[in-house]
Amino acid sequence: MNFKNELEQRVDTIEQTLKEFLPKEEGFAKTVIQAMNYSMLAGGKRLRPMLMEETYKLFGGKDEIVKPFMVAIEMIHTYSLVHDDLPAMDNDEYRRGKKTTHAVYGEAMGILAGDGLLNLAFECATMAFDMDLEYKRIGRALKILANKSGVYGMIGGQSVDIENDGKPLDKDTLDFIYRLKTGALIEASMMIGAVLAGADEEQVSIVEQIGAKVGLAFQIQDDILDITSTAEVLGKPINSDEKNHKITYVTLKGLDKAKKDVKEVSQLALALLERLQLKNDFLKDLIEMLITREK
Ligand code: GRG
Numbered sequence: 001m002n003f004k005n006e007l008e009q010r011v012d013t014i015e016q017t018l019k020e021f022l023p024k025e026e027g028f029a030k031t032v033i034q035a036m037n038y039s040m041l042a043g044g045k046r047l048r049p050m051l052m053e054e055t056y057k058l059f060g061g062k063d064e065i066v067k068p069f070m071v072a073i074e075m076i077h078t079y080s081l082v083h084d085d086l087p088a089m090d091n092d093e094y095r096r097g098k099k100t101t102h103a104v105y106g107e108a109m110g111i112l113a114g115d116g117l118l119n120l121a122f123e124c125a126t127m128a129f130d131m132d133l134e135y136k137r138i139g140r141a142l143k144i145l146a147n148k149s150g151v152y153g154m155i156g157g158q159s160v161d162i163e164n165d166g167k168p169l170d171k172d173t174l175d176f177i178y179r180l181k182t183g184a185l186i187e188a189s190m191m192i193g194a195v196l197a198g199a200d201e202e203q204v205s206i207v208e209q210i211g212a213k214v215g216l217a218f219q220i221q222d223d224i225l226d227i228t229s230t231a232e233v234l235g236k237p238i239n240s241d242e243k244n245h246k247i248t249y250v251t252l253k254g255l256d257k258a259k260k261d262v263k264e265v266s267q268l269a270l271a272l273l274e275r276l277q278l279k280n281d282f283l284k285d286l287i288e289m290l291i292t293r294e295k
Contacts, residue, residue: 010050017049021067025037035112036117038104039101048185051193051286052193055189055194056193066192079118080114081096086102086111092237094235096235125141148185148188178220179215185215189211221293266288
C-alpha cells in the first residue's frame with residue numbers, strides 16, 4: 001500500500017476511535033455537547049493522535065491503552081482551535097472547511113464547548129486506568145499531557161503570542177511562541193506514545209526533541225501555507241497572519257529561507273529518529289510528508 005492510502009486508512013481508524021469516546025447528545029446540556037461534537041467531527045488531519053500511535057508502535061506498543069490518550073490529545077488540540085477562533089482571539093469564521101464553533105453556536109457556547117473538551121480530554125485519558133495495570137506509565141503520560149497543554153506548554157505559548165499581537169517581534173520570542181504554542185502538543189503526542197510503550201527516560205528525551213523539531217517544521221510550513229495556499233485547500237482563510245498583524249517566521253526570514261528551514265528542521269527530526277535505532281517506516285514517511293504538505 002502506498003503512503004497516501006495508508007494515511008487515509010489511519011485517519012479513518014482515528015475518526016472511528018474518536019467517535020467511540022464522544023459524549024451522547026442528550027440531556028439538558030445537549031447544546032454544549034452538540035457544539036463539542038461538531039468541532040471534533042469537523043475534519044482535521046488528526047496528526048497528533050497519529051504521531052502518538054506511531055511512536056507507541058515504534059517502541060513496540062501493541063495494546064488499546066494508547067487509544068484514550070489519542071482521543072485526549074485531539075480533544076485538547078480541538079479545544080485550542082475553538083478558543084483560538086473566538087472573537088477575543090483571532091475571530092475566525094472558518095476552520096477545517098466549516099463554520100467555526102462560535103459562528104454556529106454563539107460565543108458563549110464556543111467558550112463552553114472548548115472548556116468541555118479540555119475536561120473531557122482528561123476524563124478520557126483516565127479511562128486508561130480501567131484498561132491496563134501499567135499505572136506508573138499512565139501517570140507519567142497524564143503528567144506530560146497536563147504539562148504540555150498548560151501554561152508551561154501550549155497556553156503559555158498562546159499567551160505570549162496574544163500579548164505580542166501587532167508588535168515587532170524578535171527571533172527569540174518567536175522561537176518561544178512556536179516551541180510552546182505548536183511544539184508542545186506535538187512533543188506531548190510523541191512522548192506519551194513512547195511512555196505508554198515503556199520507553200526509558202533517555203529515549204523519551206530524544207522523542208521530545210524529535211517532537212520539538214517536527215512542531216517547528218510544522219509551524220513554519222503553516223506560516224508558508226498562510227501565504228501561498230488557498231482558502232479552499234486549507235479550509236480556513238488565508239493571509240490570516242497579515243490580518244492579525246502577526247510577525248511570523250516568513251515575515252522575519254523570507255519565504256525562500258522559511259522553505260529551506262522546513263526541510264532542514266525536518267531532516268534533523270529524522271536524524272534523531274535514526275538515533276533511536278528502532279523501525280517505523282510510516283512514522284518516517286509521515287515526518288517527511290510534513291515538508292511537502294499542502295494543508
Ligand atoms: C487558545 C489555549 C489556546 C491555544 C491556541 C492551536 C492554537 C493555540 C492556535 C491556533 C493557531 C495556530 C496557527 C496554532 C499553531 C498550531 C497549528 C498549526 C494548529 C493547526 O493544526 P492542524 O493544522 O489543524 O493540525 P487540523 O485542523 O488539521 O487538526
